[in-house]
Amino acid sequence: MKGLLSVRELGPDELRTMIKEASGIRDLIDRGEDHEPVLQGRCVANLFFEPSTRTRLSFELAAKRLGAHVLTLNPATSSGSKGESLRDTVLTIAAIGADVMVVRHVDQGVPQSVAEWTGLAVVNGGDGTHEHPTQALLDAVTLWRHFEHFDGLRVGLVGDIAHSRVAGSLVPVLSRLGMDLTMVAPEGWLPAETPHRTSTDLDAVIPELDVVYLLRVQTERGGRITDSYIGNFQLDEHRLARMSQDAVILHPGPMNRGVEISDDVAESSRSLVTEQVRNGVPTRMAVLRAVGWRS
Numbered sequence: 001m002k003g004l005l006s007v008r009e010l011g012p013d014e015l016r017t018m019i020k021e022a023s024g025i026r027d028l029i030d031r032g033e034d035h036e037p038v039l040q041g042r043c044v045a046n047l048f049f050e051p052s053t054r055t056r057l058s059f060e061l062a063a064k065r066l067g068a069h070v071l072t073l074n075p076a077t078s079s080g081s082k083g084e085s086l087r088d089t090v091l092t093i094a095a096i097g098a099d100v101m102v103v104r105h106v107d108q109g110v111p112q113s114v115a116e117w118t119g120l121a122v123v124n125g126g127d128g129t130h131e132h133p134t135q136a137l138l139d140a141v142t143l144w145r146h147f148e149h150f151d152g153l154r155v156g157l158v159g160d161i162a163h164s165r166v167a168g169s170l171v172p173v174l175s176r177l178g179m180d181l182t183m184v185a186p187e188g189w190l191p192a193e194t195p196h197r198t199s200t201d202l203d204a205v206i207p208e209l210d211v212v213y214l215l216r217v218q219t220e221r222g223g224r225i226t227d228s229y230i231g232n233f234q235l236d237e238h239r240l241a242r243m244s245q246d247a248v249i250l251h252p253g254p255m256n257r258g259v260e261i262s263d264d265v266a267e268s269s270r271s272l273v274t275e276q277v278r279n280g281v282p283t284r285m286a287v288l289r290a291v292g293w294r295s
């Protein structure tokens, strides 16, 4: 695999293989065993031009667990603040010795540009409102480990779909794996065209779902938090009580408690949010392993 810019590069069989590999790595980590250092001597550069906690730190640990060296750029203290262009910055980091770059940027398409400029393996760590491939993969790993199958799982994607790069990757991944998607949002946040079911009425669809996947309102990308949104779409204890008995809650984080999820529901045993985070490192190990030793 030469980088991972979009989940659309992965067909159903490749997705299933990657998910099972990531799940196997998770088992290994849980047993307290080390992974073979297959990226020994390689260098993974984390270039996060937008804030991140989960993605940046889990890529860092994933690279270290595979034996790679890790470079982490801090945009606030790097020479971009003195006027260096993005292209010059990434070419400089390539010349320093990076073999793989993980790139997050506010603008769609920057990871693709970095791949073209450097010729290196680039993993998209989230670009604008476009895609967040490893988030969708770790979510699929989480569902696989919980349900032990994908076929026909009824997943409701709830919230700010319009501004969400997580949705940009999650929709193709979950549908390629055979899940049944319903997009649930206020009218303005639903896609204009989609082959999937849409609804503006969370209360009507919530009893039918196996998975309630909540999205953060992306205020940094134009999403607006309103009382009407909170009243009609927040997953609170009343809506939780109407979910099917075995249904679970996912959220990519960071959660806006009191907006898309209430405090008590965030702490509920039905939430797999911590599992999602735990699956982040093994999933990123599987991705780095796939791209790192051929780049």
Ligand code: CP
Binding pocket: 051, 052, 053, 054, 055, 056, 126, 132, 135, 252, 253, 254
């Ligand atoms: N889910 C996610 O991308 O979180 P971070 O912004 O903390 O990386």
